[in-house]
Amino acid sequence: MDPIKSCCAASREQAAQGEISKKEQAAISVKAAGSQVRDALVRIEGGVFRMGTNDPEGFPSDGEGPIREVRLDSFRISPYAVTNAEFRTFVDDTGYVTEAERFGWSYVFHLLASEETRERVKDVPQQVPWWLVVEGAYWAKPEGPDSTIEGRLDHPVVHISWNDAEAYCVWSGTRLPTEAEWEYAARGGLSGKTYPWGDLLKPDGKHRCNIWQGKFPVKNNASDGYVGTAPVDAYEPNGYGLYNVSGNVWEWCADWFSPGYHRQTRSENPRFTEETERRSMRGGSYLCHRSYCNRYRVAARSGNTPDSSTGNCGFRVAADIANM
Template sequence: MDPNQQACPCCASPRNSGQPDNGIIKAADEGPYADPPARRPRPELQSDMIYIPGGEFWMGTDTSEGFPADGEGPPRRVRVDSFSISAHAVTNAQFRAFVEETGYVTEAERFGWSYVFHLFVSDASRAQVSNVPAGTPWWYVMNGAYWAKPEGLDSNIGDRLNHPVVHVSWNDAEAYCRWAGQRLPTEAEWEYAARGGLERKTYPWGDLLKPDGKHRCNIWQGKFPVKNNESDGYAGTAPVDAYEPNGYGLYNMSGNVWEWCADWFTSDYHAVSSTVNPRFDKPTGNRSMRGGSYLCHRSYCNRYRVAARSKNTPDSSTGNLGFRIAQSL
């Protein structure tokens, strides 16, 4: 298979790939909280926000490491206005505060299941696996998995309050943003911030994956999908402030969890979007994701580079997908 045409195996299948064998998908029940709250400032979140001065940068890539089918290029000069972005992904503790105040019920809860990586499922919970999507058998359709029980009903986040919240759909992330008085970053803002002031570099810190032999991100170490050596310190999610930040003070812009962006996804992004504050707003059925995750590896899914892109349906949720927030100035 042409590596430029391969799917991203560390990204879960979309929500509709988890349908049971009879072809019937359980619809998301309307929870006790359905409509997102009105946007209003949350001063307690402001300390996590980093000011990013506006400017121009080279967005995208045409290097041999890229995936042209993902629409990573052609690279071009793009200008973005000043904005703020959270120093790290939204944590379990922050999302819990949102849920406790609003009563919000995530889509994973309303559907009754979410995607969990097979190595994280306990022997007792395997009986709760309702399906395995074709093409990505390492993802289990786990009944009862959601943000507070990320590996299923026998799991919890008690020792992961400072880890990124996962099993949140794009719609869930947007609801949180409304509560927080913020928004999701655009792809252009995300990449500009991820580069940390560097130009045309592969990662937020430069071109070498491990400068001086030091791990700078949480990605897969070993043979996917059966053995993770965990030489970077983590098998699953890492704390949101693990590893050194980039030049803007942002953590984990490569690896750890994929992060939702505001844009609809198109592989023609660089050809059809503006060069000034670009944002692709035409519905395509998929929202954009950036940053890669703890399941990415150079051998098959080299998408933890700052120019890399991926997608999923806005109702999908997985154990390696979260988000961070941004604010216009």
């Protein structure tokens, strides 16, 4: 597959509008409410696995390979992406204001915005014109001021920057998973498979994830059941009990993003710590499609600036065993 520079997410650096100066994050202490988040994490026993891929279906320019053996300590990870309900609890408890709210806008996919919202849009990034710069879009108003999360409280929270995810982790006494932990957990005990369930995208003709169905980016026939996000427990879990690690929303990881990740990090508990201006994301989203961005494979990876937020980016949390 020919390399593609942009994935199905957009970055704040692509917007024509000027950025506001970054505000210092308010101090957030670990709250008792966060114990519910930690209690829900599943234990993943450490071990050695083959990480990455050499598959030509992938994107070598993303640094998906070469395949190598990686050893990880045991850790815990959430079976689900953080939901709207969970993030609302965090905001209610702390008064936290997300970066999308501070900037005053976030990216909304064009087919999800109302006609009224589309008419008010003044900026569209040239590289990814299906993303609209929507003023007033943020986690509680995911398609703009005339939208709501009511009826979607069990869906993954979106319009979350890496910095927002980190703030949630501080509050809940958790952390973001490393890329290696994410991939190890997403594989669910299988070795060398394309997806968390095997090599076939739709085994026995059954949808196993929420990705684009149709002609991207103009027609989504939603044969998998969803045009936008799906509930965090939609579809069957993988062998470790994790849901929606393929598709639905991109998930932030702890690492800085580097195309040389597999050649630059060690083989034991790897983590890329050198600042590159972009943080790693895993899993793909409801906008991924084989014709453009088949990054819903377990070895696929991408990155974005830590202040970027879109309507298809969320996160799940992890923790060290010693901290539980």
